[in-house]
Amino acid sequence: MKTGPLSLIAAAAALAVTAGVATLTVPDDAADGAGPATAADRIAVERTTLLCPRPADTELGETTYTSFTPAGEDGEGTAELLPAATESEAADEGEQQDDKKDKKDKKGDAPDPVAPLKRAGTPVAATTDEAGAPALVGTAEGAFAPGWSVQQTTLVTAGDGRGLAGARCTAPDSEFWFAGASTIDERRDYVQLTNPDDKAAVVDLELFDKDGPVDSETGDGIQVPARSSVSVLLSTISEEPSINLALHVAARSGRVGAAVHAADEQLGGDWLQPVSEPAPSAVLPGIPGDATSVQLVVHVPGEDDADLAVRLAGPNGSITPAGYESVHAKSGMTTSIDMQKLTKGETGSLILEPEDGSTAPVVAALRVTRGEDSEQEMAFVPAAAPVEERTTASGNRPKDARLSLAAPGKAVEVRVTASPGSEDGEPAEETHTVKPGTTLTVKPPKTSGTKGTFALTVERLSGGPLYASRTLRQEEGGIPMFTIQTLPDDRGMVEVPDAEQDLDVLVD
Known part of the structure; x- marks a missing residue:
């Protein structure tokens, strides 16, 4: 059959045209190999x-x-x-x-x-x-x-x-x-x-x-x-x-x-x-300053326990919350901590960072409550x-x-x-x-x-x-x-x- 050779000729011709266009768009300094490799395009x-x-x-x-x-x-x-x-x-x-x-x-x-x-x-x-x-x-x-x-x-x-x-x-x-x-x-x-x-x-x-x-x-x-x-x-x-x-x-x-x-x-x-x-660290942004209760929930999906240092980033800097300096979470288990009066009137973000060489990935979120008694409402802040x-x-x-x-x-x-x-x-x-x-x-x-x-x-x-x-x-x-x-x-x-x-x- 004659269709096979004709198809190959057409394909080669098409590739040659494409290669020609690519050559025309190569920068001068890259054509001779002198320039660095071109970065990936962002589209x-x-x-x-x-x-x-x-x-x-x-x-x-x-x-x-x-x-x-x-x-x-x-x-x-x-x-x-x-x-x-x-x-x-x-x-x-x-x-x-x-x-x-x-x-x-x-x-x-x-x-x-x-x-x-x-x-x-x-x-x-x-x-x-x-x-x-x-x-x-x-x-x-x-x-x-x-x-x-x-x-x-x-x-x-x-x-x-x-x-x-x-x-x-x-x-x-x-x-x-x-x-x-x-x-x-x-x-x-x-x-x-x-x-x-x-x-x-x-x-x-x-x-x-x-x-x-x-x-x-x-x-x-x-x-x-x-x-x-x-x-x-x-x-x-x-x-x-x-x-x-x-x-x-x-x-x-x-x-x-x-x-x-x-x-x-x-x-x-x-x-x-x-x-x-899941990652060894977590950032949970946007805890309201008037939160009456903040419940931290941490799960460790991997095989190793996780040891996490706790920081609260507020409007004026970061502090280590008194009484909540660190979290030890066991492998395969879910740990929760009730962080009462955490924000003290100022919006903040909770930051969990690995300590003592811990590399265990974690899953973390907050349940945040505002209001008192029967007039309360909850929301959630995931990592x-x-x-x-x-x-x-x-x-x-x-x-x-x-x-x-x-x-x-x-x-x-x-x-x-x-x-x-x-x-x-x-x-x-x-x-x-x-x-x-x-x-x-x-x-x-x-x-x-x-x-x-x-x-x-x-x-x-x-x-x-x-x-x-x-x-x-x-x-x-x-x-x-x-x-x-x-x-x-x-x-x-x-x-x-x-x-x-x-x-x-x-x-x-």
């Missing part, structure tokens, strides 16, 4: 997936979603959230695959997207008071993908779990760690698992208490159907009630989003979000990942939002930008310096004509490591309701290594 991501958990199932709640992408990238883009099926809906769909076309005809058009983004730099908000609102699967593409963030905030005015519950919608993954969950009678903690893909995922859940792994068979092999959400009550996978647990979520196949909703009879409700990956370049907190209102910026090592210069509101307004920005070993509380920059919710974008300009969180507060019925979200880097830019054409690959 904006072109697609981002985020998953928002199913809100608490209550008739007394209202949930607001705020979608936002920082301005900066040119070109077209889309960003929207679509409802995931519930477990029962997914089962019904699986039983009726042969009638899929008829079902679509009966249901009508596809569901409308939630808070579809119209342009970068301006947030879009949507609100629902629907009991049992679904989890959401979100996708941003093109110019809307780099740095896309979605905040889900639910206000529950009465009943178990009443309070302000905030969740930063997160990317799917195959593994998550949580600290601070509970299976006691006063708490109802659910883990919400959402599968964004077109194939089913299989997930294992493991709980760890003060004595080690919790015996359970019901946490293994949980099926999460395609593009669906499954809710699991943690007390159903634990034979004995226990407080201050660590939870490990691991996908055997596929990937999921995971978040834990905790509802307490006395302390209200909020979301536990995943901690950063945070550092902000390498940029991060965004969506869903703010001018009087209700505060940023906590922590610099555990060197000083950091930071730019904070407030976007226009979702209904109207102008942006504003400020530059701040976070002194070494401190936590700086930042109010939103004053904007003009802001209506609706807005976003706060934090950019690390120079200096050492930066950790950040955002607190939302709302007084309701005399209860100081609040929620805290840590702010990891948005990973809007990725490195793409340079590559050169090598025609030797055509030689056998």
Whole structure:
């Protein structure tokens, strides 16, 4: 046949053209080998997936979603959230695959997207008071993908779990760690698992208490159907009630989003979000100054015990809290410490650092309580990942939002930008310096004509490591309701290594 030689000739010609273009773009000093190797290019991501958990199932709640992408990238883009099926809906769909076309005809058009983004730099908000609102699967593409963030905030005015519950919608993954969950009678903690893909995922859940792994068979092999959400009550996978647990979520196949909703009879409700990956040290930023109780929960997933030195980075520097100088956490077990009156009126960040040569990775989070007696509310602060370049907190209102910026090592210069509101307004920005070993509380920059919710974008300009969180507060019925979200880097830019054409690959 003659097609083989012709194909090889065409392929060689195409490679020669490509090689020629590459040669034309090589810098002069690199052409003769005299210059250093070219660094990898940094380009904006072109697609981002985020998953928002199913809100608490209550008739007394209202949930607001705020979608936002920082301005900066040119070109077209889309960003929207679509409802995931519930477990029962997914089962019904699986039983009726042969009638899929008829079902679509009966249901009508596809569901409308939630808070579809119209342009970068301006947030879009949507609100629902629907009991049992679904989890959401979100996708941003093109110019809307780099740095896309979605905040889900639910206000529950009465009943178990009443309070302000905030969740930063997160990317799917195959593994998550949580600290601070509970299976006691006063708490109802659910883990919400959402599968964004077109194939089913299989997930294992493991709980760890003060004595080690919790015996359970019901946490293994949980099926999460395609593009669906499954809710699991943690007390159903634990034979004995226990407080201050660590939870490990691991996908055997596929990937999921995971978040834990905790509802307490006395302390209200909020979301536990995943901690950063287990590491020998941890930074937990943004403990409110008026916290009446701070509970530290530490789990050691490895084979060695962990010895941790404790520092509190406040507005004026770092101290070693009296009575809480160090933590010894045993391998495979979960340790909790009640740190009463830790902050003493000043916002701070807890810093855990290995001591005595300890290298054991740890999982850590705080349960923070504000208020007194029957007017208390709780929130959680997981160990945070550092902000390498940029991060965004969506869903703010001018009087209700505060940023906590922590610099555990060197000083950091930071730019904070407030976007226009979702209904109207102008942006504003400020530059701040976070002194070494401190936590700086930042109010939103004053904007003009802001209506609706807005976003706060934090950019690390120079200096050492930066950790950040955002607190939302709302007084309701005399209860100081609040929620805290840590702010990891948005990973809007990725490195793409340079590559050169090598025609030797055509030689056998």
